Amino acid sequence: MLKDEFFSKHDPGIISALRSAVVGIAGAGGLGSSVAVSLARAGIGKLIIADFDKIEPSNLNRQQYFINQIGMPKVIALLENLKQINPFSDYQMHEIKLDEKNIPIIFKDVDILVEAFDKAEMKEMLIEIWLSHFPQKPIITGLGVAGYGKNELIHTKKIDNLYICGDEQTELQEGISPMAPRVGIVANMQANLVLELLLKDV
Amino acid sequence: MKTISVNGNSLKWEQNMTINVIIGKMNYTFKMLVVKVNGELIKKTEYDMIIIPAAADVRIIHLISGG
Numbered sequence: 001m002l003k004d005e006f007f008s009k010h011d012p013g014i015i016s017a018l019r020s021a022v023v024g025i026a027g028a029g030g031l032g033s034s035v036a037v038s039l040a041r042a043g044i045g046k047l048i049i050a051d052f053d054k055i056e057p058s059n060l061n062r063q064q065y066f067i068n069q070i071g072m073p074k075v076i077a078l079l080e081n082l083k084q085i086n087p088f089s090d091y092q093m094h095e096i097k098l099d100e101k102n103i104p105i106i107f108k109d110v111d112i113l114v115e116a117f118d119k120a121e122m123k124e125m126l127i128e129i130w131l132s133h134f135p136q137k138p139i140i141t142g143l144g145v146a147g148y149g150k151n152e153l154i155h156t157k158k159i160d161n162l163y164i165c166g167d168e169q170t171e172l173q174e175g176i177s178p179m180a181p182r183v184g185i186v187a188n189m190q191a192n193l194v195l196e197l198l199l200k201d202v
Numbered sequence: 203m204k205t206i207s208v209n210g211n212s213l214k215w216e217q218n219m220t221i222n223v224i225i226g227k228m229n230y231t232f233k234m235l236v237v238k239v240n241g242e243l244i245k246k247t248e249y250d251m252i253i254i255p256a257a258a259d260v261r262i263i264h265l266i267s268g269g
Contacts, residue, residue, distance in 0.1 A: 031269040058207040118269040120234040124246075127236045127265070131243040159261050160241050171266040178268050 003088045007043060017202045019045040024110035026098055026126055027051055028074040030178055031142045032116030033064035035194075036078055040086040044196060047082070050094035050106055051075050062180040068146035073190045088143045100125060104133045112197055114190050115141040119174075127162065137160060140193050144168045151168055154182075156189060165189040204256040208247040215256040224260060234265040 026033045028051035051074045055065050069077040075093035130139045143164035152168035166186050204215040237244040238261045
């Protein structure tokens with residue numbers, strides 16, 4: 001009964017496409033935890049999420065975790081939180097450091113992959129692996145999220161099946177740290193684009 | 203004059219042009235990249251190996267930290 005009520009604000013025409021979708025999220029930090037929360041609320045049928053990190057107090061400035069979860073693996077805490085939001089979807093969590101060997105295995109069944117890493121070298125590795133293994137499947141990367149303000153610089157760009165969300169210029173450096181609003185905006189642009197791609201033929 | 207397009211900018215094409223040659227001519231200094239030529243991924247290990255044809259559409263995406 002509650003499940004029907006959960007979906008009562010959804011357009012009936014899109015529910016089956018959302019419920020049959022599988023979306024991967026590589027990283028469960030600032031971008032990944034926010035993408036996961038939005039996609040869980042949207043009712044995506046299955047999320048596959050991988051991260052190796054544990055929650056630190058400094059993460060709470062922008063990541064979807066709570067004080068009582070400090071020290072927990074991010075994927076375990078995120079699973080708790082997602083189930084509190086939407087217990088009707090399937091969540092496959094992997095506590096693992098992603099690399100070129102395990103990425104094609106862990107994410108082989110996803111319709112779309114969301115790149116949600118922090119470090120540029122990890123983003124490079126993931127995108128290169130993805131485009132060489134699954135060139136037909138979209139990957140949505142977050143590029144340029146640090147700092148605050150400058151809403152007008154944030155955009156979406158498409159290069160074949162590689163989609164970029166962010167300002168593509170604001171790098172982490174001394175004096176420019178990631179903050180909840182801007183990271184959250186880009187994460188939700190990624191999540192919004194996931195929905196657009198999943199529902200484009202519906 | 204034959205040209206290629208690099209991130210939407212026109213660049214004079216030369217024989218034996220590789221991705222590393224193009225990066226030098228564009229004065230790109232960033233290290234973390236994803237490169238696509240005519241829609242095909244060029245892997246990092248191929249930046250000195252693959253010869254870029256005239257009229258190619260080259261996209262060089264600069265990856266930056268933060269997330």
